[in-house]
Amino acid sequence: METKNKISGGEILMRSLVEEGVDTIFGYPGGAIMPVFDALFDYDKHLNHILTRHEQGAVHAAQGYARVSGKVGVCLVTSGPAATNAITGISDAMLDSTPLVVITGQVVASLLGTDAFQEIDVVGITQPVTKWSYQIRRAEDVAWAVARAFYIARSGRPGPVVLDFAKNAQVQETNFEYKPCTFIRSYIPVPEMKPEQIELAASLINNAKKPYALVGQGVVLGNAEPELKKFLEKADIPAAWTLLGASAMPTDFRLNKGMLGMHGNVAPNMKTNECDVLIAIGMRFDDRVTGDLNTYAKQAKIIHIDIDAAEINKNVTVDAPILGTTKEVLPALTAKIHTAQHSEWIDSFNEYEEKEFEKVILREVFPTSGELTMGEVIHKVSEATNHSAICVTDVGQNQMMGARYFKFSQTRSLITSGGLGTMGFGLPAAIGAKMGAPDRTVCVFSGDGGFQMTIQELGTIMQEQLGIKMIILNNHFLGMVRQWQEMFFDERYSFTEMLNPDFVTIAKGYRIEGTEIRKREELNDAITDMLKDDKPYLLVVNVEKKGMVYPMIPAGTCVTNILLGD
Amino acid sequence: MxxxxxxxxxxxxxxxxxxxxxxxxxxxxxxxxxxxxxxxxxxxxxxxxxxxxxxxxxxxxxxxxxxxxxxxxxxxxxxxxxxxVYQEIALYKVATDKLLALGSIESWIRDHNTRILEMNENFVVFQKAGHYDETQRFFDELSQTVGVLQFIRSGRVSITKSKVERLSDMLEDIKKYER
The missing domain is CATH 3.30.70.260 (ACT domain)
Incomplete structure (x- = not known):
């Protein structure tokens, strides 16, 4: 598509976004991006702009949107403080491989480097936390840069891209012609899958007595959930998931053995050091999953499937790496493996499951006396939504409880800040999740601490009338830090206790309905009331003040060093 | 390791x-x-x-x-x-009068395979290419005798001995991804 008339760089950006299939933008206007917002005013039929209340919120919302929809999340903010406010979300997206295109305004090119008003070195600051970061200084470069940005953000291992858009280039006029980017000679997004790597991995699996699969977000990013299921079923391989691999398999899938990591289930962590072949699928051996690498799965042959060559042998030395997408590798591997039964091996998980149920889950999820617990609230909300809702979490105890006790029946259903662990992620991410999946119920679980980090986004929810179900699990503490203080710092609760506002009154100020409960007998009715319609709702649940997330593997120790709190 | x-x-x-x-x-x-x-x-x-x-x-x-x-x-x-195959290059500035006081510098030029790039009444600039220990040895010798006014050594430049030219191979290989 080529225009006969010259149009402004700002309008070229709008048209380029439309060409890339964008229909939703999260942003916040300001001085150095005003010509772009002016162009946006005429594109409101094509581009739905959501005005958040803070730039960090805009980026987290775009992350939530991208994570549930599989599309690229787009943000539009101004220069200087807006760009620095966006850094947390951009970093979060980098660590969690979330495709984003973040457009920041910039001062006119002639003022670059002069400490001009609201000038900051955005490209310099964002280089370590983006897949690509580029400054547009001329209108002629806008379409090219946008095409390249979307290609880089969504291809290969996805990630955030920043376009720093100088104000003069927003105003300058030039002809518009759009060519999507499909090739960059210095960038191979998907490395070639090698048949000999498949052969080697298949022979390891075919000779395995105790094969075990670890499922990461790569399965979701590769849209390979059906391929994963066929692979696991053919050779009867039990599987566990990382935090970001949650919901890649339905909770009730026979071979789904639960969550890995520091607060994961007992069996999945124990079995890591008992299996004979470990098959890591689109996961990166994060320290929260592996614990001490010197004692991690030393007995096993390790197969590592990943799209990113830099992940191979980064943390764990592997015997059989396979480069490629999960969508491509899993069927190739399935074709080469033998049909098998591993009943005895799979049954051996039961003992640990029973132990965990008895020592941890019974008390956390099914208490009959004492104060309300986080686990029972999450369990009840999951049940009340037929385990089909999207569970967004903040960070901390609420996050681990959400991942542990929410149940999933479809993919892309746990939206959480994994790598960066950003408190304040939950509320704005839920906005994006609801925009990206308007037909699904979106529940966001937050602590009293994290909720207050981005509480201003209640304004966005009010303005957009987004039917998000917000649940604050209020223990009047920064719970996870308090838990560590109890366990490792001699119960010295240094600045973790919080005096909180009346959250329901605050929600009321935003014209959002809400209620607060503290008793077990109030819980069912409160949840029913929350879910009665598709309007925003805040449920504040006062839970036990000193709740603990168990099981727990203390940081840096062996995956079998599991504390159950008994 | x-x-x-x-x-x-x-x-x-x-x-x-x-x-x-x-x-x-x-x-x-x-x-x-x-x-x-x-x-x-x-x-x-x-x-x-x-x-x-x-x-x-x-x-x-x-x-x-x-x-x-x-x-x-x-x-x-x-x-x-x-x-x-790798190389570095170093420049050394020394005072002319101190150098002349030594008498002959022919053995230096021969032993260290060095060149003189500039010479005037105030200073002389030597150039020496070599590995780190070679350029350093000449520096040490100058320092101990006439003293060094200024010294600069370049970063390493290198060429692989391998028969495989990895950049050319990569550029050839990437063509198959181009649509």
Missing amino acids: EKKLYTITVFSENTVGLLGQITIIFTRRGFNIETLSVSQSALEGIHKFTITLFSDENSVRKVVQQIDKRIDILKAYYNTDDEL
């Missing part, structure tokens, strides 16, 4: 900010770059970085993987000294 000097070679597109993208990968891991030299490569529009790092192989491999992953990097790899 045994630490030694590794030479990292990086080929990149000629875009703004590439050096920063590379150096932050070292900074983040607390690694100190020993030497660095950058220039156009034999191929137009492609730049070549030669970086030396004193480290263990596992760390060097990970650094190279992370560099190679950056969008505008065409190819990155590492070598040990025995796999390379």
Whole structure:
């Protein structure tokens, strides 16, 4: 598509976004991006702009949107403080491989480097936390840069891209012609899958007595959930998931053995050091999953499937790496493996499951006396939504409880800040999740601490009338830090206790309905009331003040060093 | 793991900010770059970085993987000294009167295979190309006799002894991805 008339760089950006299939933008206007917002005013039929209340919120919302929809999340903010406010979300997206295109305004090119008003070195600051970061200084470069940005953000291992858009280039006029980017000679997004790597991995699996699969977000990013299921079923391989691999398999899938990591289930962590072949699928051996690498799965042959060559042998030395997408590798591997039964091996998980149920889950999820617990609230909300809702979490105890006790029946259903662990992620991410999946119920679980980090986004929810179900699990503490203080710092609760506002009154100020409960007998009715319609709702649940997330593997120790709190 | 000097070679597109993208990968891991030299490569529009790092192989491999992953990097790899033909160049400025007081300097010129680039009544500039220990030995000798007013040594430049030309192979290989 080529225009006969010259149009402004700002309008070229709008048209380029439309060409890339964008229909939703999260942003916040300001001085150095005003010509772009002016162009946006005429594109409101094509581009739905959501005005958040803070730039960090805009980026987290775009992350939530991208994570549930599989599309690229787009943000539009101004220069200087807006760009620095966006850094947390951009970093979060980098660590969690979330495709984003973040457009920041910039001062006119002639003022670059002069400490001009609201000038900051955005490209310099964002280089370590983006897949690509580029400054547009001329209108002629806008379409090219946008095409390249979307290609880089969504291809290969996805990630955030920043376009720093100088104000003069927003105003300058030039002809518009759009060519999507499909090739960059210095960038191979998907490395070639090698048949000999498949052969080697298949022979390891075919000779395995105790094969075990670890499922990461790569399965979701590769849209390979059906391929994963066929692979696991053919050779009867039990599987566990990382935090970001949650919901890649339905909770009730026979071979789904639960969550890995520091607060994961007992069996999945124990079995890591008992299996004979470990098959890591689109996961990166994060320290929260592996614990001490010197004692991690030393007995096993390790197969590592990943799209990113830099992940191979980064943390764990592997015997059989396979480069490629999960969508491509899993069927190739399935074709080469033998049909098998591993009943005895799979049954051996039961003992640990029973132990965990008895020592941890019974008390956390099914208490009959004492104060309300986080686990029972999450369990009840999951049940009340037929385990089909999207569970967004903040960070901390609420996050681990959400991942542990929410149940999933479809993919892309746990939206959480994994790598960066950003408190304040939950509320704005839920906005994006609801925009990206308007037909699904979106529940966001937050602590009293994290909720207050981005509480201003209640304004966005009010303005957009987004039917998000917000649940604050209020223990009047920064719970996870308090838990560590109890366990490792001699119960010295240094600045973790919080005096909180009346959250329901605050929600009321935003014209959002809400209620607060503290008793077990109030819980069912409160949840029913929350879910009665598709309007925003805040449920504040006062839970036990000193709740603990168990099981727990203390940081840096062996995956079998599991504390159950008994 | 045994630490030694590794030479990292990086080929990149000629875009703004590439050096920063590379150096932050070292900074983040607390690694100190020993030497660095950058220039156009034999191929137009492609730049070549030669970086030396004193480290263990596992760390060097990970650094190279992370560099190679950056969008505008065409190819990155590492070598040990025995796999390379490499060279550095050094300049030495010494006072003319002190030099003349020595009498003859012919043996220096011959033994160190050095050249004189400039000579006037105030100072003399020697140039010497060689490996680090060679340029250093000449520096030590000058320091102990006439003293050195100024000294500068370039970063390493190197060429691999391998029969495989990794950049050319990469550029050939990438063609199959072009649609």
